Amino acid sequence: MIRPLLLCLVVLCAVLRAQPATALDRDAVVASACGPATAAAEAGRMIIDGVAQASADDLVWARQLIASALDRSLACPGGAAPLLSLRNRAAFETIAAELTLLAAPDPTARAGALKSLGRRPELVPAGVLDRAAAQEQDTALKAALAEFAALADLGSPDLARRGRAVARVADTPSTRAATQLAALTNDPAYRADAGFRATVDDAITRVGRGLMIGRVLATLYNGASFASILFMSAVGLAVIFGLMGVINLAQGEFIMIGAYGTWLVQQGLHAAAPGLAVWYLPIAVIPVFLATAGIGVLLEVGLVRHLYRRPLMSLLATWAVSLFLVNLVRVVFGTQNLQFDTPFYVQGGIAVIGDFIITWNRLFAIGFAALSLAGTWALLRHTPFGLSVRATTQNREMAACIGIATRQVDMLAFGLGSGLAGLAGLALSPLYNVNPQMGTNFVVDSFMVVVLGGVAALEGTVLAALGIGQLNVLVEPFYGAVAAKVIVLLLTIMFLQWRPEGLFALQGRRR
C-alpha cells in the first residue's frame, strides 16, 4: 500500500523538478543584474521572457531579486549592486509589479500590483497576463484580470486581436471605456485599416448609447431616492393639512429629530450591544417612529388643537416649535454633522450599465419609502382608523355627527404624519448630512409636494413627490440646485393657475 504512494510521490517530485530546467538561469540573471545598465535591462528581459515557463519557486526568487535590486540591498559578487539607471528603475518597477501579481501570496498585494500596472497596460507582456489569469483563484481579481487583459489587447500589434478586444471593451460601457476607445481614433492603425476603423466606430457608438442609458437611469434613480424622502415628509403634511387645514412648519424638524434619534440608537447599541450595532438602521425604525409620533401628538394636544379655527396662527405656532427644536438640538448636540456608521448593507452597489450603479444606500431609502407608502395606504384604506380619517377630511361636522371622535382622529393622524417624517429622517441618514438645520432643505420642497398633489388622495402626494424629486435631479446637473428649486417653484405656481387645489382636490364647492 505504502509503496505505490511513495512511488507516485517520487514521480510527482520528478515532474515538478523537471519544469524549471527550461526556465530561469538564475546565475545568468544575477550576473546581468550586477552588471552595467544595459546588462541590468537584459536581466529584466530574461525574467519576463521566462515567466511563462518559470516554476512558482523561480517566480518567488525573481521577485526577491528585483525587490532587492530596487532597494539596493542586492549582494553582488563584487560587493554592492550598482545604482539602477532611471530607465531601468521604471522597467524594474513594472517587473516587480508583474511578479507580485504572479507570486504574492496575499490577494490584496496582487490587486494593488494589478492596479499599478493598469497605468500602462500595453507594456505588460501577454505571457504574464495569461499565466496570472490561469493561476488566479480570487474571483474579484479574476474579473479584474480579464478586464485588464482586454485593455492590454487594445494596444496589441495584432489587429485581429485588437478588433476583438475593442468589441469586448464595448460590451461593458463606462466612461473609461469611452476614453479608451476615443484614444484609439488617434492610433495610426485607425487611419490605415478600414476594417479596424469600422470596428472602433461601431464600438464608440455602442458605448455612447450605453453611457446615455446609464445616465438616464442614474438620474431617474437619484430622483426616485430624493422623491422617497420628499414623499415620506410630505405625506404627513398632506394628511394633516387635509384633515385640519393646518400646515406644520415644524415638519422639517421632525425629519431632523428622526435622524438624531437614529444616531442615538446607533450610539446606544455601541454602548450596550456592540454586536447588534451594525443593524442600527432596522432596529431604530420602531423607536424613531414612536418618538417622533409621540412628539407630534404632544404638539397637537398642546398647541395645534387650539388653533383649528385660526390656521394662519397655527403657522406661527408650529414655526415657533421648529425654532425651539432647532435651537434645542443645537445646544444639546452642537452644530456639526453627525457621524453615522455605514453598515455593509448600505455600502456599495451593483453596476448596471454605463456609469449607473444601483447603490444600496439609495435603494434603502426607496425601499423604505415604498414600505411606508404601502403601510400608509393600507392604514388609510383598509382600517377603521383610515375610514375615520377619510370621513373627517371630507366633512368634519358630518363625521362628528355619525359618532367619529374627530379630535382623537386628528391627534392620531398628527402622530402618524410626524412619525413618517421621523422615518424619513432615518431613511436619509445614510444619504445626506445630518445637522440641526437639515430640516429646511426638505421642508420647502415638501410644501410644494402638498400644494401640487392636493390633499384628497395619497396618489396625489406620490405623483407630486416623484415629479418634484425628478425635476430637481433633472435640472440640477444643467443649471445647478438653485435653478432646480426656482423652476420647481415657478412650475408649481403656474400649475396652481390650472388646478388651484392640487392634482387631487376634494370634490365640492370652491371656497
Next chain:
Amino acid sequence: MTRLFAAVVAVLAAVAALIAVAPELLSPYLVNSAGQLAAFALLAVSLDLIWGYAGILSLGHGLYFAIGGYVVAMHLLKHGLAVTGRVPDFMQFMGWSEFPFYWAGFESFPYAAGLTVVLTLAMSGLFGFVSFRSRVGGVYFSIITQALVYVAMLLMFRNDTGFGGNNGMTGFSVIFGRDMADPFVSRMLAIGSIVILIAALLLCRRLVTSRVGRLVVACRDDEARLRSLGYGTLRLKLGIWCLSAVLAAVAGFLYVPQVGIINPRLLSPDVSLEIAVWVAIGGRGALSGAVIGAILVNGVKFWLSARAPELWPFILSGLVVLVVMAFPNGLLDLGRLRPRALKFLRPARGT
C-alpha cells in the same frame, strides 16, 4: 384705538424732534437703533396691512424688504465709487473689472428709488395676480410666499449673480456726497426713517378708515359674499397687496444704509416669519399694534444680542406660543385683561 394711534404717532414725532433738537442727549448707538427700529416698524405696518386687514398672511415679506435693501446698497456702492473711487469688495473677490450691465444707472438716487418701486410693483403684482386670480389663499398662499423668499435666498447666495453672493454688500462710505461715518448723517437717516414711518402710518390710517378699507376688511371676513355682491375682490386684494409690498421695500431702502450691510440672510424664511411674529405680538389689525410689536420685539432683541444671544430663539418661540395661545390679538388683549388701567389699549374692532 384712535387714542392709541395718536399716542404712537406723538411718541414717534417726539423722538424725531429729540434727535433733531438735542442730539447730545442720545448716544450715536441709540440714534442708529431708533432709525433701524423705525424701518422695522414700517415693515411691520406693511405686513399688518395685508395680514391684519386683508387676512392674507405673507411669510415672504422679506423678499420686498430685500428688494429695497439691495437696490439702495447698489446705489450706495456706485455712488461711493463715483465719489471716493472705492471699488466694491465683491468685484474684487470675483475678479471683475466692470459692473454687470444691470448695475448701470445706479449712481442716480432717483433712479434707485424709482427702480425700487417699479421692481416691487412688478414682482408683487405678478405674483399677487396669479395667486389671487386662481384664488389661492389662506395657508396655501402663506407657504408659497415662504417658498418664494426661500428660493430668492438660494439665488442670492450664489456668487455669480452680481449681487455680492453670500457675503452680500457692505462698505458703504458715502451717501448724498457726505461721509456715512458723520453723526449728522446717521441722525438724518434716523429722522428720515421716523418721518417716513409717520407718513406711512397716516396714509394707511386714511386707507383703512376709508370705504376701500372697509371693503378690504369685508373681503377678509367673507370674500364669497363680497364677490356675490358684485365687488371685484381680485383688484381689491391685488391693490392692498402691492401697496404692502411697496411699503416693505421702502422699509428695506431705509434699513440698509443704517445697518451698513445687506446679505442673503435677510431673505431667510425665518426673518420673514419673524415679521409676522412682531405683528402678532403687537396686535393684528391695528396699525399702532404693529409699530409697538416691532419696536418691542426688536428692542428686546437688540438688548439681548449684546448679553445672551443664544437665549433669543428660546425667548422668541416662547413669546410666540404665549401670544398665539393666550393673546390672539397680541398686546392689545392686555386692554381686555385690565380694563381700568389699560383702557386706552382696547381695540376698536375684534379681529
